[in-house]
Each structure stands twice: as C-alpha cells, then as structure tokens.
Amino acid sequence: MDIVGLIPKVSIEGATKGRIMDKASLTVIQLKDYLFLLLGNGLLCYGKGASMYITTEKGLRMLDVYSGIN
Numbered sequence: 001m002d003i004v005g006l007i008p009k010v011s012i013e014g015a016t017k018g019r020i021m022d023k024a025s026l027t028v029i030q031l032k033d034y035l036f037l038l039l040g041n042g043l044l045c046y047g048k049g050a051s052m053y054i055t056t057e058k059g060l061r062m063l064d065v066y067s068g069i070n
Contacts, residue, residue: 003026005063006023006024007024007035007038008044008059008062008063009055010023011044011052012055013054014047014050014053015052016052020053038059039053044059
C-alpha cells in the first residue's frame with residue numbers, strides 16, 4: 001500500500017502525527033506534505049479536542065476503492 005492509502009488506514013480510529021510517522025516511515029517534512037494533501041482533499045480531518053487525525057467518510061470510501069484495485 002502506498003503512503004496516500006496507508007495514512008487514512010492508520011487513522012481510521014484516530015492517530016497522532018507520531019503514530020502516522022512511525023507506521024508510514026516518514027520524516028516530519030514528508031508528513032506535513034502528505035497531511036496537507038489528504039486534509040485538502042477531505043480524506044482526513046483533524047480532531048482538535050483529541051489532537052488526532054481521523055479518516056473521513058470520503059477517506060473510507062477511497063480505501064474501499066483502493067483495496068478493490070489492489
């Protein structure tokens with residue numbers, strides 16, 4: 001699975017930046033770029049109260065489509 005698919009998968013139940021970096025083997029700069037992309041396209045949202053990134057409904061649909069391709 002590529003990183004654009006892995007980050008929403010890791011974030012289904014919520015994930016901190018540290019957890020995403022660990023699971024996807026990303027640097028801070030790479031993580032910022034991917035989060036910008038995923039947040040901007042509505043695949044992730046940021047839960048301010050919990051300080052975690054969470055996969056949106058749109059992100060879940062993308063994962064379903066992605067899993068059907070692979």
